[in-house]
Amino acid sequence: MKRKLLSFLLFAAVAIYAIVTLINQQITLNRYKDEQAKLTQQIKEEEDYKKNLVATKDNVNSEQFIEEMAREKLDMYLPTEKVYIDTGM
Secondary structure (H helix, E strand, O other), rough: OHHHHHHHHHHHHHHHHHHHHHHHHHHHHHHHHHHHHHHHHHHHHHHHHHHHHHHHHHHHHHHHHHHHHHHHOOOOOOOOOOOOOOOOO
8 A cells, every 4th residue: 555655646746747848848849949930030130121231232332322412411412403401480
């Protein structure tokens, strides 16, 4: 009888340990899957950013890009353009 009880307790302890271990592994696996999803999204965003940089690099010597940068950064305009300044601010 004692031996049977001891065997049952040993089996129960091993079973509980196995269940706790499996639950912890599942939690860890879910955390890794979430991290993988975040990193995959970050990679996609960085690839899009890289594509935009390559497109900008290809257009940097174009006349349209030069005009756009002159307007935005240096407030330069073509001689034939009229510039209106809003003083109502």
